[in-house]
Amino acid sequence: VDERAAAQAQARAASSALAAQQWRVEETRQAAPAAGQVSDTYFRVGEWVPAGQPVVALLPPANIKARFFVPETEVATLHPGDTVQLACDGCGAPIAASVTRVATEAEYTPPVIYSNAQRAKLVFMAEARPAPADAVRLKPGLPLDVRRGGAGNSKQK
Secondary structure (H helix, E strand, O other): OHHHHHHHHHHHHHHHHHHHHHHHHHHHOOOOOOOOEEEEEOOOOOOOOOOOOOOEEEEOHHHOOEEEEEEOOOHHHOOOOOEEEEEOOOOOOOEEEEEEEEOOOOEEOOOOOOOHHHHHHEEEEEEEEEOHHHHOOOOOOOOOEEEEOOOOOEEEO
């Protein structure tokens, strides 16, 4: 009876040791919180990384957006939820995107000169997000042509 109890105690101890080791392995494994493009690498192979420090910066497709400027004469016709078409060199077919934001305040295009002649340069910043599946075709800072829906109105990013 004592041998059986000792064997059961050893089995429980081994099981606990295995669970503790599996936990240690899981704690050393790193995984990204979301799938995405690596937009920056902070450390290289062989460099010392402080605990808790990120090694790379990720840009998930759901966070990719196009920023463009709408002339004052057209801003009243652009609303969140409207569809725009994004086009760029090397992107292939245009990418549909949904307008998510239209600025409520205008800004002047540089240089800032407050005169009636510059009023034509009054613009409103807008943002649009493509579907994540299409967003991977875009790169940060890439110049875009933006067209309203299927219409021919174009704004340069």
